[in-house]
Amino acid sequence: MLAVGIVLNIIGLGFFCWVLFTLAIYALPFFLGMTVGLYAHESGTGPLGAIGFGIVTAAFVLVIGQAVFSLVRTPILRIAVALMFAVPAALAGYYATFGLSGLTMTSDLWRQVFAVIGAVVIGVTAWMRLAASPPGGPGGPGRPALS
Incomplete structure (x- = not known):
């Protein structure tokens, strides 16, 4: 019975970590x-109006952030947009990891x-996801594919 609990714990924590990595780029729009x-x-x-405003705002922030990141070629501006998405993701990752580590260890250090x-x-994962899949990139809408 103990082995089943350990296996289920590993599967659950693995699933939670996978979800955290997958959703890391959405920390800023969600916030x-x-x-x-x-x-x-x-x-x-x-309640319905608040939910609607929240969803519209989150979608707007995500689309504008990815569009600015993909269309602007100035390195400073691209770094600023990437940091705006990566810093909240890193903060969420810090607290999630801190909470998960509290389940198994007692040393605060x-x-x-x-x-x-x-x-x-x-944070690096969110940065890489933003850089990897911008809308309107090469071969995207309105742009010819590089060959």
Whole structure:
């Protein structure tokens, strides 16, 4: 019975880490969408209006961020946009890794070490995902493929 628990724990943590890596690029749009939705709800919009405002804001931030990253060729501006997406992802990765490491170890020093490593890895993953799949890249809409 103990072996089954260990295997299920490894599978569950592996699945959670896979989801975290996959969704890392969406940390900034999620944060801004949630902020706008909460502000709209507090302003009296109601639950459905707040959800709508939040979803529209998140989609707008994601599309504009990826479009700016893919269309602008100035390295400084591309780095700034990539950092805007990677820093919230790294922060989310830090807290997720810190929380997960608390399940298995008691030393705060080692929890901090693993949390910093997780933050760096997830921040780099978000950066690479943004750089790997910009809309309108070579061969995308309105652009000829490079051959």
